[in-house]
Amino acid sequence: MDRTRRDTPLPRPRGPRYGIDAPAFPAATAAAGLACCLAAVRRAPLRPARAALAAAGAALLAHSGVYLHTTLRGKLRLWARELDRAGLAGDEDLLDLGCGRGMVLIEAARRLPSGRAVGVDLWTADQSGNTRAAALANAAAAGVGDRVQVRTGDMRALPFPDASFDVVTSALAIHNIPSPRDRYRALDEALRVLRPGGRLLIADLRPMARRYAAHLGRGELRDLGPAYWYGGPYLAVTLLEAVKDG
Numbered sequence: 001m002d003r004t005r006r007d008t009p010l011p012r013p014r015g016p017r018y019g020i021d022a023p024a025f026p027a028a029t030a031a032a033g034l035a036c037c038l039a040a041v042r043r044a045p046l047r048p049a050r051a052a053l054a055a056a057g058a059a060l061l062a063h064s065g066v067y068l069h070t071t072l073r074g075k076l077r078l079w080a081r082e083l084d085r086a087g088l089a090g091d092e093d094l095l096d097l098g099c100g101r102g103m104v105l106i107e108a109a110r111r112l113p114s115g116r117a118v119g120v121d122l123w124t125a126d127q128s129g130n131t132r133a134a135a136l137a138n139a140a141a142a143g144v145g146d147r148v149q150v151r152t153g154d155m156r157a158l159p160f161p162d163a164s165f166d167v168v169t170s171a172l173a174i175h176n177i178p179s180p181r182d183r184y185r186a187l188d189e190a191l192r193v194l195r196p197g198g199r200l201l202i203a204d205l206r207p208m209a210r211r212y213a214a215h216l217g218r219g220e221l222r223d224l225g226p227a228y229w230y231g232g233p234y235l236a237v238t239l240l241e242a243v244k245d246g
């Protein structure tokens, strides 16, 4: 036996990568936090000023850490839980509004062995590297490319006929629409493309989710907890679950 030969490890297959939501935001808070900490160490002449700068720096760095945990891990875990909880039969047609790189879309597709998961997005700069190609590559890397479709489209005017989906999901996407009237139009579109008895699952910042429920006049709201805080409890995410009348 050749004792000098070493087994070459096989390259690990690359799993999906979902990027960072609104990356400028955690970058800015981390940079401000570091600047405060450096100023506390190097410049502040008085002890109270140093303490205040150090506290502000630590708070800003903690904010970035919580944000990154949410966008890289927490939201995946929570969507996996919520999709399990939805009790999908496995043959549904599901539409994800503002799918980005496909986090919800792919978690849903894993639970739809004989169904279909369709994502729509306009690819605005609200998530690092969000492109149609990235979403499709992630679906292929997750082994669900055969049941995932990704369309370029605006959720305010969905390119689908009435009553064509059993489930419509959306994660942190509707609040990106600047005007309340257009956000409500996106919700009306979501209801339009749902089949009677179909289900809406929309996660968004807490005050937004409350307004969506008021606009739709239906639905149950559930806070998703610290694993879905974009930095702190003031940017917490709430899930709205609603059923279209049968």
Ligand SMILES: C[S@@+](CC[C@H](N)C(=O)[O-])C[C@H]1O[C@@H](n2cnc3c(N)ncnc32)[C@H](O)[C@@H]1O
Residues within 6 Å of the ligand: 018, 021, 022, 075, 097, 098, 099, 100, 101, 102, 103, 104, 120, 121, 122, 123, 124, 125, 126, 127, 130, 153, 154, 155, 156, 170, 171, 172, 173, 174, 176, 177
């Ligand atoms: C913060 S990202 C969230 C992506 C994904 N849902 C997730 O949680 O990983 C928001 C996404 O909404 C998309 N978006 C914003 N406005 C949209 C619109 N009017 N129609 C479709 N997609 C939109 C953006 O391009 C972006 O990919």
